[in-house]
Amino acid sequence: MPDVRGRLRGPVALVGALLTVVLLAAPAGGAVPAGPAPLESIPTFDVVLTLRTDGILQVRETITYDFDRGGGHGIVRRVPFRHADRLFDVRGISASSSTGAPARARTLKLLHDVRISVGDGRHKVTGRQAYVIEYDVAWAFTPYADHDELVWDAIGTSWDVPIANAAVRVEAPMPLRHAGCRAGNPGLTTRCARDRDGPYAVDFTQSGLRPHEGMTVRVRLPKRAVAVAAPRYAPPHWAGTWPGTAALALALGAVALAARRPVPRRGTGGVLLACGALLTIADAGDDVLAHGPWAFSLGDRCAAGLAMMIMGAAIACARRPGSAQLAAGAAGED
Incomplete structure (x- = not known):
């Protein structure tokens, strides 16, 4: 088999060297300077x-x-x-x-x-x-x-x-x-x-x-020079503790297991998706209602909801038509 890579290496290096020389020799504003750019x-x-x-x-x-x-x-x-x-x-x-x-x-x-x-x-x-x-x-x-x-x-x-x-x-x-x-x-x-x-x-x-x-x-x-109201605070955007974060990490790690048999029924994935979405919305909704749309705080309920949504999506994808044929084909090749 001819060494195509070896034949092309020389011409490519030559073209690169020529382009470098042209760029260094060209004026900073191009061949025909068009005047300074607008400066606000x-x-x-x-x-x-x-x-x-x-x-x-x-x-x-x-x-x-x-x-x-x-x-x-x-x-x-x-x-x-x-x-x-x-x-x-x-x-x-x-x-x-x-x-x-x-x-x-x-x-x-x-x-x-x-x-x-x-x-x-x-x-x-x-x-x-x-x-x-x-x-x-x-x-x-x-x-x-x-x-x-x-x-x-x-x-x-x-x-x-x-x-x-x-x-x-x-x-x-x-x-x-x-x-x-x-x-x-x-x-x-x-x-x-x-x-x-x-x-x-x-x-x-x-x-x-x-x-x-x-x-x-x-x-x-x-003190008392002006009427100072008590400061207002909002919880941080991510307020999850280690249990919620661990549940989310375990859900991400368990996605690969959803492709193995036996796979839960497809309806199970839909139920997990719906429940997870409800938990996530409920976790953010109370802060949004109190302080506006950008004062949301996501805690352990949101982490659990996201974990359920991840698992539900993995189960739904594993039960798609054609996934069984792909798994069967892979087993036949083995």
Whole structure:
């Protein structure tokens, strides 16, 4: 038999070397440069955080977004309503534009964030546009034995574009003696520049933020300075203990046994599937009804339900028409 692989090895290596030379010699933008690609950015991002006496954090964001010559249909701001197991109530959302850009606000609650889409999908805007987003946040303060505290990421870390200049102003009904700010990634932060504007307001600034870098403000307040409601918590999304996890692992390991004889009747698989689905829905349903569709928690009942569904599906597949013939053919070959 001719050695086809040996004959092709030389030509393939030659073609690869030629392609490498061509790619290294070619200009970075191609044979005919078409000019720089559109580069979006946020020239300015100004936030005012007002700490109200009723325990509500009032937020006003003024975002100047440069769509460059490529244009866009608006911006998307993601505000967290859940951090780990801690819940926040983001409400009273409104938007406007001082540059006349479409500023209709549409909201969608995702797994951990409230997605605020500002703009119009039918109308495209170009250049620099200014948007104002306002909303209130409840359950944002954390009570301690000797003080109350607010920790809030003022601009978020979901922006895919750089932010040239960001400013966060904190206003309170009492003197702000303990207020700080850190900027950057969660694990690599720098201290923000600070400028006090009287005893009741503090300004923090930061320039040159890269994509997905934020500004986190921490304010420490004396007890009873504001009415702090008890924080709200939701159970973790996976709350299963070792028995439920073990049952799920055993079900996965027992799938191979479903193909052996004798196989339970096909109706058994359907019953297991139905019961497993009911257990899974019941486990997630109570949390969903109490806190919304993204506050679900899956525990041991869900693990048992998934185990039953896995076994039911394995039995149903093993009882399919043709599976017996395949098993018989394999036995005949042996």
